[in-house]
Amino acid sequence: MPDNDFPPADVIALLQLLEREGIPVVIDGGWAVDALLGHQTRPHEDLDIAIRHSDAQRLRMVLEARGYSEIARPDTTAFNFVLGNPEGHLVDVHTYEFDAEGNHIDGLPYPPESLTGHGTIDGHRVRCITAEWLVQFHTEYEPDENDFRDVLALCRAFNIPPPAMFERFLQGFGPEPPQPSRSRANPTGDEAMIIRPTEPSDIDAIASVHSAAFGCNTEADLTLALLQDPTASPTLSLLATRDRHPVGHVLFSKASVADADARAYLLAPLAVIPAAQGQGVGAALIANGLSALAQSGVILVFVLGHPGYYTRHGFAPAFPLGYTPPFAIPEEHADAWMVQPLGVHTPAATGGVLCADAINREEYWRE
Numbered sequence: 630m631p632d633n634d635f636p637p638a639d640v641i642a643l644l645q646l647l648e649r650e651g652i653p654v655v656i657d658g659g660w661a662v663d664a665l666l667g668h669q670t671r672p673h674e675d676l677d678i679a680i681r682h683s684d685a686q687r688l689r690m691v692l693e694a695r696g697y698s699e700i701a702r703p704d705t706t707a708f709n710f711v712l713g714n715p716e717g718h719l720v721d722v723h724t725y726e727f728d729a730e731g732n733h734i735d736g737l738p739y740p741p742e743s744l745t746g747h748g749t750i751d752g753h754r755v756r757c758i759t760a761e762w763l764v765q766f767h768t769e770y771e772p773d774e775n776d777f778r779d780v781l782a783l784c785r786a787f788n789i790p791p792p793a794m795f796e797r798f799l800q801g802f803g804p805e806p807p808q809p810s811r812s813r814a815n816p817t818g819d820e821a822m823i824i825r826p827t828e829p830s831d832i833d834a835i836a837s838v839h840s841a842a843f844g845c846n847t848e849a850d851l852t853l854a855l856l857q858d859p860t861a862s863p864t865l866s867l868l869a870t871r872d873r874h875p876v877g878h879v880l881f882s883k884a885s886v887a888d889a890d891a892r893a894y895l896l897a898p899l900a901v902i903p904a905a906q907g908q909g910v911g912a913a914l915i916a917n918g919l920s921a922l923a924q925s926g927v928i929l930v931f932v933l934g935h936p937g938y939y940t941r942h943g944f945a946p947a948f949p950l951g952y953t954p955p956f957a958i959p960e961e962h963a964d965a966w967m968v969q970p971l972g973v974h975t976p977a978a979t980g981g982v983l984c985a986d987a988i989n990r991e992e993y994w995r996e
């Protein structure tokens with residue numbers, strides 16, 4: 630983390646302070662992206678906020694009383710200024726003003742509907758720019774790699790077509806393995822559900838989730854085998870807990886497409902304990918996993934599973950796109966073999982999909 634990181638707990642403390650002072654805040658910028666995604670994807674050196682211009686004077690007073698002062702910037706205006714404190718926290722303030730009819734009359738020209746988003750930071754519901762407008766705002770200046778990752782993650786999570794100007798970044802997407810940050814997913818409004826990467830000490834919890842969900846040990850054994858399989862590495866293993874009790878787990882293992890230069894992963898297995906099913910745990914595990922994979926440059930994610938479930942999460946039948954599984958699947962179950970492209974373009978399929986050794990056995994490919 631850089632020295633001037635603005636951590637989530639400090640963001641929430643600042644928002645609560647401004648709320649107590651009667652200053653409504655809408656989060657913009659990188660923190661708005663992470664609020665919408667429901668987890669922190671990278672450190673943020675500042676907190677961008679949009680406030681009414683008529684609140685700007687009061688905001689300055691409140692923050693100056695807590696050690697903030699204006700940081701001179703070449704682009705400073707009455708509507709766009711930065712306040713910083715001795716700890717290195719930077720608040721990038723953007724102001725706007727609408728009349729009673731909602732017409733823009735002063736400050737930055739935020740469309741009123743752009744200010745209506747909601748997200749989650751550190752388990753707290755916050756107001757932020759909507760995903761559609763954040764993507765649009767990113768097209769209004771020359772984007773860097775962080776912008777690309779933000780836009781791609783938003784487009785993927787909110788089913789927004791990526792703007793054409795971001796396509797060139799796909800070429801330079803970095804090859805580092807998936808490393809999601811510890812994250813808090815909150816699809817059901819349940820503050821206590823956390824999704825985090827697993828640790829070696831989670832082995833028993835992982836096995837018990839799969840055994841409970843599937844009613845046998847087959848998937849539990851497969852999961853543990855994949856976690857130890859060097860050909861599956863680096864795996865992405867996410868555990869959902871509620872009140873510290875494990876309720877769900879998903880594993881993504883490394884795969885490849887023969888003759889195609891595309892980073893690919895296989896989603897398997899996914900399990901949610903019976904008592905927690907139907908509450909969005911599976912959806913949150915999938916969304917968190919795909920977001921982390923997309924941000925690490927993975928282009929394709931495959932799954933063999935229930936079409937009715939996975940098509941709700943962005944997967945589509947893979948055979949029509951030319952991807953064949955490691956083992957033959959009966960024709961009547963062909964639509965259980967699915968793929969989700971995480972980039973703008975679906976790479977051309979020139980061969981079958983190869984998976985890690987531990988799951989490269991026919992018995993795992995009978996849907």
Ligand SMILES: CC(C)(COP(=O)(O)OP(=O)(O)OC[C@H]1O[C@@H](n2cnc3c(N)ncnc32)[C@H](O)[C@@H]1OP(=O)(O)O)[C@@H](O)C(=O)NCCC(=O)NCCS
Pocket residue numbers: 842843898899900901902905906907908909910911912913933934935936937938
């Ligand atoms: C499948 C499973 C992972 C879903 O997790 P979950 O947390 O219950 O799922 P979510 O809460 O995100 O989604 C629930 C929705 O998916 C639907 N759904 C669940 N399983 C489904 C299936 N096999 N086919 C179609 N839809 C399905 C539910 O009916 C529910 O629909 P609703 O929102 O309209 O009420 C979980 O039920 C489970 O672990 N099942 C046993 C193991 C298993 O089958 N794993 C998947 C292997 S491919």
